[in-house]
Amino acid sequence: MKNIFILLGMILSIAVFATSCGDSKKLKSTETKKENETIMDNKNVKEVYFAGGCFWGTEHFFQQIRGVVGTEVGYANGNKKNPTYEEVISHTTGFAETVKVKYDPEQVDLALLIDLYFKTIDPTSLNKQGNDRGDQYRTGIYSTDKETEAIVKQEVAKLAKNYSKPILVETIPLKNFYSAEDYHQDYLDKNPGGYCHIEPGLFEMAKNANPPKKVTKYQKQDKNVLKQKLTSEQYKVTQENATEMPFKNEYWDETREGIYVDITTGEPLFISTDKFESGCGWPSFSKPISQKLIDEKVDNTVGMTRTEVRSKTGDAHLGHVFDDGPKDKGGLRYCINSASLKFIPKAEMKDKGYGDYISLLDKK
Numbered sequence: 333m334k335n336i337f338i339l340l341g342m343i344l345s346i347a348v349f350a351t352s353c354g355d356s357k358k359l360k361s362t363e364t365k366k367e368n369e370t371i372m373d374n375k376n377v378k379e380v381y382f383a384g385g386c387f388w389g390t391e392h393f394f395q396q397i398r399g400v401v402g403t404e405v406g407y408a409n410g411n412k413k414n415p416t417y418e419e420v421i422s423h424t425t426g427f428a429e430t431v432k433v434k435y436d437p438e439q440v441d442l443a444l445l446i447d448l449y450f451k452t453i454d455p456t457s458l459n460k461q462g463n464d465r466g467d468q469y470r471t472g473i474y475s476t477d478k479e480t481e482a483i484v485k486q487e488v489a490k491l492a493k494n495y496s497k498p499i500l501v502e503t504i505p506l507k508n509f510y511s512a513e514d515y516h517q518d519y520l521d522k523n524p525g526g527y528c529h530i531e532p533g534l535f536e537m538a539k540n541a542n543p544p545k546k547v548t549k550y551q552k553q554d555k556n557v558l559k560q561k562l563t564s565e566q567y568k569v570t571q572e573n574a575t576e577m578p579f580k581n582e583y584w585d586e587t588r589e590g591i592y593v594d595i596t597t598g599e600p601l602f603i604s605t606d607k608f609e610s611g612c613g614w615p616s617f618s619k620p621i622s623q624k625l626i627d628e629k630v631d632n633t634v635g636m637t638r639t640e641v642r643s644k645t646g647d648a649h650l651g652h653v654f655d656d657g658p659k660d661k662g663g664l665r666y667c668i669n670s671a672s673l674k675f676i677p678k679a680e681m682k683d684k685g686y687g688d689y690i691s692l693l694d695k696k
Contacts, residue, residue: 377401379434380442380484381408381474381506384453385461387429389528392520393452394433396538399440404432405516408474409507417513420468428470432509440542442480446473446487448541452530456497462529472502474509481505550599550645558596569671570596570648573633573640578613581670586615589678589693591686592668597646601625601673602666603692608658614651615668618661621692628653641666648672 384390387405394400407420410427420427435445454460459467473488475481484503492499511517520526559567568574578584583592592602592615602617610616620626624644631640631652641650650672657665681690 376437377434378437378442378480379432379476380445380480381430381432381472381476381509382445382449383408383428383430383470383472383474383502384449385429385469385471385529386464386527387431387512387516388519388526389530390429390449390452391431391518392528393448393530393535393538394431394445395518395521396535397435397440397445397448398539398542398544399437400433400435400445402432402434404511405519406430406432406509406511407468408509409472409502409504410510414510417516421466423467427468427510428472429468429512430472430474430509442483443487444542446484447491448538449473450491451537452534453501455491455499455501456495458500464529470502471500472504474502474504474506476506548645550594550597552646553596562595563671566595566671569669570646570650573649575651576614576669576671581614583615583670583673583675584613585609586675588675591676591678591681591689591692592617592673593676593686594643594646594648594650595672595674596648597643598674599625599643599645600686600689601643601650602668603689604678605693606661608661610657610665610667612665612667615670615673616657617666617668618657618664620666621689626650641668643672 382390382394391403391405395403407415407427408430410420410425412419412425415425415427419425420429433445435442453471455471457471459465459470461469461471473484475484481503488499488501488503520528553561555571558571562570565574565576569576586607589604591600591604593600600621603621606617606619608616608618627642627644629640629642631638638652638654641653642648643650649669651666651668654665654667655663657663676684676686678690678693681687
């Protein structure tokens with residue numbers, strides 16, 4: 333079946349090339365891809381070879397996975413040099429249609445690539461995948477180093493436990509690999525309606541199989557780090573629940589527009605539009621930017637019951653909250669130590685990464 337698509341695809345490609353500049357754009361795209369591969373070669377890029385039936389679909393599948401930085405279709409582990417497609421399908425050269433996959437191990441794990449690959453094949457089928465038949469469609473994972481080979485064998489052995497029939501996926505070293513003809517490269521990109529033995533929904537699955545790891549912008553700091561970073565008073569207040577002197581702290585009478593962030597993490601906590609003069613001698617706020625940013629705990633120290641306020645991410649002691657605040661602002665007073673905060677004036681907020689919060693200053 334695939335041979336029919338190859339013939340039709342070649343005829344269509346010639347016609348389109350003769351009448352439009354569309355293919356030139358695709359060529360530029362391919363050139364850019366090759367340039368990117370060259371760049372990635374300078375990093376810790378590894379390679380592994382997957383034979384999974386028709387290489388058109390297998391290549392397109394791996395191209396969807398985040399962390400795969402280059403692919404190339406070709407013929408692997410045969411018995412002659414530089415075979416043509418016609419020689420491969422003659423069943424006399426022993427080659428398997430194979431995809432060379434270059435990946436960044438810092439972005440995607442080889443074990444995940446193998447697991448995803450198994451979802452595109454019947455690993456118990458001999459020389460047959462989808463509608464294609466022949467030894468060139470056998471399944472295999474070929475490696476070029478001992479470390480990769482060991483991982484491949486280990487992961488395939490694990491996956492084999494999910495099947496009642498023997499697994500027929502070859503897990504052997506790469507003997508040789510020859511690039512396939514140009515019209516085979518990125519075939520499904522150039523021919524979206526082309527033949528493919530892989531169920532279309534699996535391509536979408538591959539796109540979402542390795543999402544980027546969420547990077548936490550604000551992180552709790554080690555106490556040893558904080559001892560070096562903070563002043564003595566800031567450390568005692570945030571880490572040992574001390575209280576600074578009223579009227580003798582940095583922000584009790586600060587009236588400029590801006591944002592107040594956790595001194596230990598930099599995470600935004602309070603905005604100046606919620607600050608008010610309470611007469612207590614410490615910065616007072618009617619509310620935090622979000623309740624999700626703080627923790628409130630019962631505090632039975634100093635012979636009274638109070639509600640302690642701590643930053644959720646940094647777990648830093650901030651102060652206490654009382655119910656004697658302005659009624660028109662909700663009735664609460666978050667009495668916060670200046671030593672727990674860092675004030676960022678409105679004029680500096682954007683440059684220091686707090687630009688998204690400037691709009692809060694306009695909501696008076």
